[in-house]
Amino acid sequence: MNNLAIETQNLTRSFGELQAVRGVNLRVEPGQFFGFLGPNGAGKSTTIKMLTGLLEPTAGRIRILGIDLAGEPIAVKSQIGVVPEGLALFDRLTGPEYLNFTGRMYGLDRATAAERAQELLDFMSLADRPKTLIVDYSHGMKKKLAMAAAVIHGPKVLFLDEPFEGVDAIAAGALKAMLNRMIQRGATIFLTSHVLEIVERLCSHVAIISRGELVAQGSIDELRSGVEARHDAGQKASLEQIFLDIVGGERSAAPELSWLE
């Protein structure tokens, strides 16, 4: 049990009468690049918020690297990095100030925080805007900065909510290379994305949530073989086909719109 990077037991979150997440049991091994998929409103962001301590579960238990999140939140948070939905930046700081601040919040000493901030700014191509406030950054720049802040302390588990949305192809390439290097060094990455091609290319394992419930979990190959067995398909199923098959969507031909020439 202790060797799991992320483990949830019966994780549930209700908002009034609505159960946004219901009895989710996740198991993510260390070193996995894990994709968390689901249709809009399925409960992905709610789950990731609970896993990172931003939202209190109504019921259930979360263990990160074997540590109970509710019991030892500070110990868990020291080991994880987060790029949450909406990015959550102190937008009246400059990029260097924000990275410096974040590094020190995660316990780095002043010199190390400044040194790593500098390296990350260079890596993310943000070093040429030393005086610009974050509020004046473009969306892509904010995304890169949020990513840099999430890794400044060298987390063992990284949670990314839609990390590539709004990031240009060059920056996305650099980010993917960085994430792959983190995986090679033993880190675990848990990401959500609506772009299934990215998830298919990066992730070895996925879980699919639909209407608040976990409907599939495993390696992409395992899920693929299940789908292929059900449909007796001759060719290799893509993640998109797997996803649609599991959540019940159909890629039928759209009906014609008579007035649309």
Next chain:
Amino acid sequence: MRLPAENQEQLRLIAWLRWRLFVNGLRTRRGKADLASKIILGVVIGAMALGIGPLLGVGSWYAIHNAQPYVLPAELWAILVVWLMLPIFVSGFGAESDPGSLLRFPLHYSAFVLLALGHGAFDPVAIAAVYWLLAMLIGIAVASLGAALWAIPALAAFALFNLLLNRVIFAWLSYWLAKRRTREILGLIFLLLIFSVQLVGPLSQRYGKTAMPVLVRFVTIGRFLPPGLGASIIMTGHAGGIAQAAGALGGLAAFAAVLSRVLSIRLRAEYRGENVSEARVEKAAAPTAVRAGFSLAGFSPTVAALFEKDLKYLLRNTMMFFSLAVPFVLVIVMSLNRGAAQGTPTFMRSGSSVFPLSVGYVILVLIGFAYNVFGYDGSGMSVLFAAPVNFRDVLLAKNVLYALLVAAEVSLIGALDWVVVGPVHGAILLLTVLGVVGAILVNLAIGDLISLYFPRKLNFGQMRRQQTSGVSILVSLGTQVVLAALAFGLYLISRLTGNLSWSVFGFLALDLAGFVLYRQVLASVDDIARKRRDALVTELCR
């Protein structure tokens, strides 16, 4: 300007859209509360506006009946000032709703102009102003039907001029408000205007006689400005000076024509798809080495990092930073009052009296910093919850900054008092300092709790819709009343008994109680923040 049928339909649809937005806004409790407060305000302001109409009508009748030259211009000036200034003060330098968002639809320019003018014409202040002009017309008609014949084009042209001027001002204000830096500058001008009002009384007492000739000259120049021209059309037309009245009407029409030209420059730019970006354009600069952050003697590195962040936020928040100057304005006002002739209360004539008062004002002005400490953190609140930090440290950093701010302000205000009002007696200085320490501790303790239980998101450089929680206002003011009563009581005991030590011990007891309370609160904030996590993130990260 005749609109094609499809554009008439579009305007109907836009009216329907506004209606639906209004109705749908009532689904939330906040929307209903907003409507209720608008109805209450509307009834009060509407009653006032209705009451003013007959007064203006009687005034106009009197002006025509008795050939009084100054009454009509005065009435028209008053209407102009209200029509222009009230909507600006009500909107509080917030951006208006943006008709530019409708430009994605195939909207004709004429329809776009009508929408822009409609915004001004259906403003409650504009409706009230038109009602007042009608009341004036009735008053004039009762006095003389001949004068009323001149009053109809005069008041209509004046109304058109006001509508155009209102639209021009709002169009350009919206343009400037779209940019953050100019928005902050306009906000500062707005605050300066408010402070300037406080200076009117003392300055007019001191310099009133000297300024009078300048004011008289302004009245002469005012004849050639729209309110003067409007009055001149009626008065000279009524007196038989047709050429002079026609000339004044032409002058008023010229003013309106210039304004429509200025307005069309702005509206055409908007119609072409001008998009004023919020972001400041900054060129790429040579990379500079990242500087190591603050260290704060006696505090953990986390507290130092948080303190540095909060200090930078304070320095970059123009409006918040500017409010630190407010107490100094008060001292200057007091000193002007002191220099004025009789009428200055005795208690405002010595440094020993003014110092405790101005220190009390400092605490009142800075109260907002203590009772909504997360207001400006916004979505950064998630960072505080995601990072491995205790909320005790987060609040400690904010509290240290607040205490240092109060201490710095009190020291500077003390020095200013000393220079402009006079020296402070040693005993008063000691009691005030002891009182300030107690007030800081009590306010921090209660403020931290209120900040966790009733947080409100605040926006930088914006004055509009900065709604602090009602509970927060109530508790903070209640606390100041209790503290002021305690301080006054302690001072009174010493005064009556002639023994200073009573007050000293009393204030020391207050300081000790404040310290114990503050420690208790600080020990409990982690638990409270954990329980209030959802509410805090929801309110501050929206």
